[in-house]
Amino acid sequence: MYNHGLVNTMEAGDIWGLRWKNCANPLSHRFMEVSTKKQTLVILAADLNTVDSLINLIESVGPYISALKTHVDIVDEFERKEWERVVETAKKHDLLLFEDRKFADIGKISQKQMGGIYDIRSWADLVTAHRISGKDIVDGIAAGWGDVQRIGGIFLLAQMSSRGNLLTEQYTLETIKTGIGSPHVVGYIGNGSSPEEISLLRQNVGESQLIWTPGVNLETSEGLLGQRYGHPYDAIKSGSDGIIVGSGIHGSNDPVSSAKMYAKESWRALVEREDNG
Ligand code: S5P
Numbered sequence: 001m002y003n004h005g006l007v008n009t010m011e012a013g014d015i016w017g018l019r020w021k022n023c024a025n026p027l028s029h030r031f032m033e034v035s036t037k038k039q040t041l042v043i044l045a046a047d048l049n050t051v052d053s054l055i056n057l058i059e060s061v062g063p064y065i066s067a068l069k070t071h072v073d074i075v076d077e078f079e080r081k082e083w084e085r086v087v088e089t090a091k092k093h094d095l096l097l098f099e100d101r102k103f104a105d106i107g108k109i110s111q112k113q114m115g116g117i118y119d120i121r122s123w124a125d126l127v128t129a130h131r132i133s134g135k136d137i138v139d140g141i142a143a144g145w146g147d148v149q150r151i152g153g154i155f156l157l158a159q160m161s162s163r164g165n166l167l168t169e170q171y172t173l174e175t176i177k178t179g180i181g182s183p184h185v186v187g188y189i190g191n192g193s194s195p196e197e198i199s200l201l202r203q204n205v206g207e208s209q210l211i212w213t214p215g216v217n218l219e220t221s222e223g224l225l226g227q228r229y230g231h232p233y234d235a236i237k238s239g240s241d242g243i244i245v246g247s248g249i250h251g252s253n254d255p256v257s258s259a260k261m262y263a264k265e266s267w268r269a270l271v272e273r274e275d276n277g
Pocket of ligand 1: 160161214244
């Protein structure tokens, strides 16, 4: 087990405080437990386009991350059977499988899109969805899992990290209204590049659901094609529970050292967060 030496032995309930007590969905507790065991709040955005490169990356940084976020539709020559190797590797490292599909269609089509060529419903524990088409998208996605007798969780996009996005404060509030109290909504995606926006999101979400934030990087404040970045420590300190890191790890010359650094910053911020009581 990896240990930064910041905290010796700690139970998830001690370190996660109110979040541990108030989160209702068991998938959030699974995330908090794995994060505590590995002392990392890093969700790896594994944006690579071959199964072999994905597996190599997961094998090397697996001990320093707490969930695996995929974009299954960027994999070249996708084959369902080959994909199972990625799924197995993730499970070996105790990682929740989080498919960033960003569903946005009407409920009944989202249900069908959970199947199809990628068969997301059969392997993903978590998916992302936009609120734009109406609140029935949540039930549509849940029905997709139901079709294969599985239960999963949804992260609704309440904010985005990209420049010029159309998710206004009012839209964010409507999104939270849809998600709050839903047995299917584990949490929300927030804008990791802005501590102010994360704080506001946390105020409105309360303590009963998770917030995960992309748009974090230790080295740069701007990314390609309109991506914006903030510091991982600030994101967690202002109320995020997980940092989604892509190029900061897979684009680094030394992904293992980078993953360790992101893990350390995220864990340090959680330990120093004041609302853990
Ligand atoms: O608002 C968002 C929402 C998401 S899920 N902004 C994002 O960047 N993402 C995802 O996070 C994006 O699809 C990518 O997989 C990851 C960020 O990657 P990075 O390379 O910029 O760290």
